[in-house]
Amino acid sequence: MLIAGFPAGAWGTNCYLVAPAAGEECVIIDPGHQAAQGVEEAVAKHRLKPVAVVLTHGHIDHLASVVPVCGAHDVPAWIHPSDRFMMSDPEKALGRSIGMPLLGELTVGEPDDVKELADGVELNLAGLEFSVAHAPGHTKGSVTFRMPEQADIPSVFFSGDLLFAGSIGRTDLPGGDHAEMLESLARVCLPLDDSTVVLSGHGPQTSIGRERATNPYLREVAAGLGGGTHEPAPRRGM
DSSP, X not given: OEEEEEEETTTTEEXXXXXXXXXXXXXXXXXXXXXXXXXXXXXXXHTOEEEEEEOSOOOHHHHTTHHHHHHHHTOOEEEOGGGGGGGTOGGGGTTSOOOHHHHTTSOOSOOSOEEEOOTTOEEEETTEEEEEEEOTTSSTTOEEEEEOOBTTBOOEEEEETSEETTEEOOOOSTTOOHHHHHXXXXXXXXXXXXXXXXXXXXXXXXXXXXXXXXXXXXXXXXXXXXXXXXXXOOOSOO
């Protein structure tokens, strides 16, 4: 399996291209701010053919390049219906203006083909399997994508802004909810095997085992504290 990832744009959002191998079809995950050039470079380097864009949530730092990327390759974008409005109205999702100079660089709107995600759906794209889990807390429509273990390759978990190395996504923007975030962590992350590789929306690669042992939020929900003892400080990205 091939996973090519790179941080893009002003928020350093991780964009991933996933394929069975070089020279084959691929899925693009979270083409955010200024990600289009990086996508094209990875496509050319690995001789890939994109067949879909899938989005962990609707914040502009994760989907700012969805229109040009989908348009360039004539592919659909998949997003949870609760976050779909953010494609056309990104500022509403932030509760503030992101700034006219930055907004002027973005192509706001929906691509020609938008498909909606739902909890528990199994996506079969580019010869790959992605299990979708609805994981609200960061936004109402946040989802994660998990690929099953294959032979000697561990399961891979694209966590979006649900789980980071050592932290979690912020919950202080419109649609965020700290209690929902803790519930999503307990329901979606805790059942995963320790060997599961975590590729998040921001920051470095980690594993469920490492986060179970060291992440204060995951340890909190594992201990059954439920309501939480503190609100997370603002994180990277949005």
